[in-house]
């Protein structure tokens with residue numbers, strides 16, 4: 314936290330660290346509507362109530378969304394169009410088809426066991442061919458499989474659709490064992506995200522996880538901030554071994570491979586905090602490199618980008634430039650361990 318505060322300070326963002334967290338917490342609940350959320354308190358003008366003390370927007374965590382839920386047996390609630398489509402495919406096609414086939418086969422077995430047991434059927438039939446049955450049991454599975462393949466291929470295509478030109482690029486770089494992120498469309502600033510350790514296991518000076526950060530093993534010290542309703546182009550790569558950037562609520566799981574850049578895209582439709590993990594066995598601390606995404610409205614995202622020393626994509630240079638541009642350089646040079654070649658634009 315201290316390091317993040319320092320980085321913000323170096324950016325020259327006018328912000329009082331002592332008042333910020335309180336303001337942020339009390340108003341965090343209505344963060345999705347910043348215009349109406351801040352009529353009463355006139356005080357926090359210099360302080361951006363939407364930015365927490367680590368520079369990221371405050372956003373209440375919904376314990377039922379974006380993270381594992383006790384007793385839940387379905388896929389996580391999906392917040393991207395592709396995710397919703399995939400969840401529909403799972404819930405409305407795959408599970409019913411699997412259930413119907415299983416019950417049908419079980420029913421046939423039970424029927425055969427009872428009806429054709431030795432006591433009820435002492436002289437067995439010698440039939441070895443029945444053309445009608447053979448045609449049915451060949452054609453029926455083919456029809457079922459084609460019926461599944463049609464929506465399945467469309468879904469596969471949607472998952473790998475290239476991002477449109479107005480997309481914002483997020484580059485996720487896997488490292489043993491943490492993630493670093495770059496925003497090449499926003500001035501190229503970099504964020505490093507480490508898992509927050511539990512109280513009692515932290516090294517001196519390290520911040521321990523609190524419930525406001527998120528669940529154990531999923532909360533990170535720095536969060537990725539992304540805009541809602543804007544296509545995100547996700548690029549993944551790795552600085553050492555193969556990792557995988559996986560975010561269940563977005564229906565995203567993309568390998569991060571050294572020397573190679575993988576790409577996919579998604580659009581978050583709902584503001585919130587979402588948690589994921591590295592999903593490729595990458596070494597002894599594979600289970601300790603979580604991913605935390607905060608999805609906010611676009612204006613809040615832009616504020617955050619400027620606070621991080623970045624630039625707003627497509628914005629007029631005059632808008633936020635004088636302060637932000639020199640700061641961007643400072644932040645970049647002071648960013649810890651830019652493991653991957655900086656010339657990634």
Ligand SMILES: [Cu+2]
Pocket residue numbers: 487555556557591592593594595599602
């Ligand atoms: Cu990993």
